[in-house]
Amino acid sequence: MKISSLQDLLLDQLQDLYDAENQLVKALPKMAKAALSSELRQAFEHHLHQTQGHVERLERVFEKLGSKAKRKTCQAMKGLVEEGEELVNAKPDANVLDAGLIGAAQKVEHYEMAGYGTVQTWARQLGQEEVARLLQQTLAEEEQTDEKLTQIAEDMVNLQAVGAASR
Numbered sequence: 001m002k003i004s005s006l007q008d009l010l011l012d013q014l015q016d017l018y019d020a021e022n023q024l025v026k027a028l029p030k031m032a033k034a035a036l037s038s039e040l041r042q043a044f045e046h047h048l049h050q051t052q053g054h055v056e057r058l059e060r061v062f063e064k065l066g067s068k069a070k071r072k073t074c075q076a077m078k079g080l081v082e083e084g085e086e087l088v089n090a091k092p093d094a095n096v097l098d099a100g101l102i103g104a105a106q107k108v109e110h111y112e113m114a115g116y117g118t119v120q121t122w123a124r125q126l127g128q129e130e131v132a133r134l135l136q137q138t139l140a141e142e143e144q145t146d147e148k149l150t151q152i153a154e155d156m157v158n159l160q161a162v163g164a165a166s167r
C-alpha cells in the first residue's frame, strides 16, 4: 500500500497492530503453560482473553474507517515472541524462569503501548474520535497488564527476600 496521507499511515500501523495481536493470541497460551507460578499463569490467561478482545476491537476500528481488517506482518512482535520462546527453550532454573517470562511479556506490553499511543493520536488528529476512544480502551488494558506484571515481579522479589531471611 502506498502511504501518502496520515489516514494511510494510520491504516498501515493498524494492520501492523492487528497482526501483532493475532500473534499474541497464539503466543500467550504457550507462555501461560510455561509459567510456574499460578498467579503469573492466571495473568497470562486473563491477558489472552483481553487480547482476543483487542483483535475484535481493531476489527471495529477498521470497519469505522471503511477499511478491511488486514494483517501486515509485525516483525517486531515476531522478534519479541521468538525471544520469549528462546528463553523457555533454554530451560532456565525454576527460580528464574518466571522472572524471564515477565520480562519478555513486559517488552511486548511496552511495544503495544507505544503502538496504540501513536495510532490513537493520529486518529484524534484525523477527527476520528470514536476510533481514538476504542484505541484508548485497548491502551488502558495494556497498561494495566504491564502494571500487574510489575506487581507480580515485585511479589516474587519480596518472597525471595523473606525466604533468604528465614534461611
Ligand SMILES: [Fe+2]
Pocket (backbone or CB within 6 Å): 021, 050, 051, 054, 112, 138, 142
Ligand atoms: Fe493487546
